[in-house]
Amino acid sequence: MKILLVDDEAQLTDALSAILKRNKFAVDVANDGETGYDLALYGDYDLIVLDIMMPKMNGIEVLDKLRKNNISIPILLLSAKSETDDKISGLNSGADDYLTKPFETDELIARINALLRRRSSYVNNNLSLGNTSLNSGSHTLEANGKSIQLGAKEYQVIELLMRNPTMIISKETINDKVWGFDSDAEYNNIEVYISFIRRKLTAINSDISVKAYRGTGYRVEKL
Numbered sequence: 141m142k143i144l145l146v147d148d149e150a151q152l153t154d155a156l157s158a159i160l161k162r163n164k165f166a167v168d169v170a171n172d173g174e175t176g177y178d179l180a181l182y183g184d185y186d187l188i189v190l191d192i193m194m195p196k197m198n199g200i201e202v203l204d205k206l207r208k209n210n211i212s213i214p215i216l217l218l219s220a221k222s223e224t225d226d227k228i229s230g231l232n233s234g235a236d237d238y239l240t241k242p243f244e245t246d247e248l249i250a251r252i253n254a255l256l257r258r259r260s261s262y263v264n265n266n267l268s269l270g271n272t273s274l275n276s277g278s279h280t281l282e283a284n285g286k287s288i289q290l291g292a293k294e295y296q297v298i299e300l301l302m303r304n305p306t307m308i309i310s311k312e313t314i315n316d317k318v319w320g321f322d323s324d325a326e327y328n329n330i331e332v333y334i335s336f337i338r339r340k341l342t343a344i345n346s347d348i349s350v351k352a353y354r355g356t357g358y359r360v361e362k363l
Contacts, residue, residue, distance in 0.1 A: 141256060142166040142316060144183060146176030146202065147191035147218065156189070159245050165252075166316045173197025180206055184304060184313050185213055187255055189248075192219040192230065200233055207234035214255040218243075267302040270347040270362045274302050286344035290337075293318060297330070298337050301350060301360045310357035334358060 143165050147153050150171060157167045168183065170176035174196040180188055188206075192199035203215055214236045227238050236258075237251050267274045272283040279295045280287045290298065296318040301309055311327045319329070334350050341349055351361045 141186045142168070142184065142313065143252070144168050144170065144176065144179055144185045144188045146170045146173070146180075146188065146194070146199070148172060148194045149191070156245070156248070159249070160252075163249055164320070173199065173202045177202045177205060180211060180213065181209060182307070184307060184309060187252060188213055188215045189252070190215055190217055190235075192217060200229060203230065203233045203235055214258070216248075216251060216255060267299065269302055269305055269360060272341070272344075272346040272348050274299060281340055281344060281346070283341075283344045283346040288340045288344050290340065293333055294337055294340070297333050298350075298360075301358060305360055308353050308357045308359045313357070 141164075143160055145153055145156055145160070145167055146169075147156075148171050153169045153171065157169055160167045168179060168185070170179050171194075173194045176188075176190065176194075177197060179185075180202070190199045190202060194202075197205075199217060199219070203217070206213075206215070215234065216237045216239060217230045217235045218239055218241060219230075220241045230238055236255055239248060239251060266276065270283075272281060274281055274295075276295075276299070279290045279292070281290060281298070282288075297314060300314060300317055311330050314330050315327065334352070338350055347363050348360050349363055350358050352358055
């Protein structure tokens, strides 16, 4: 799981980043609102921890712009402000939860895990792109009346790509999400599984394939 941490307090972000990594999360850090917004808009994150009071763009502005751009990633707001009006403003702008500073790190981790569990329970079982559907219940790819079974890792890779069809997903991200943040798996493994997936897409006459972008990553595209 990958988290974007957006806060202008360097000491806090350093400490929280270390704690999140110990809890097996991959972490990117931004120290101002504009950088955080850009990373959130184009990155591949499972959750955003977002401070309200920041330079260049405050957290409420970042949150509002992300939601207007249909970015539905769970967002946990952090703030030194405990007033009810600030909480209401954040939640009305689309925040999923709110935590007031100072806080216990155990509570932060618990809230993050709760948001991630909640998100997974709302994820659609089936994904479709072009003439091709991915069924999460049976772990099958289907197209033109044909169906083919996927292995566990094949399913996780293609599910990640099909859930983010407009994005180029890096090998690092695929490795973190499929093999785990602390995995020793080599990137060559990813290339092998991509080749397996391409063959299976061809076998069912799918009109999508996985395109490699040299030095960048992979994206599913229509043929």
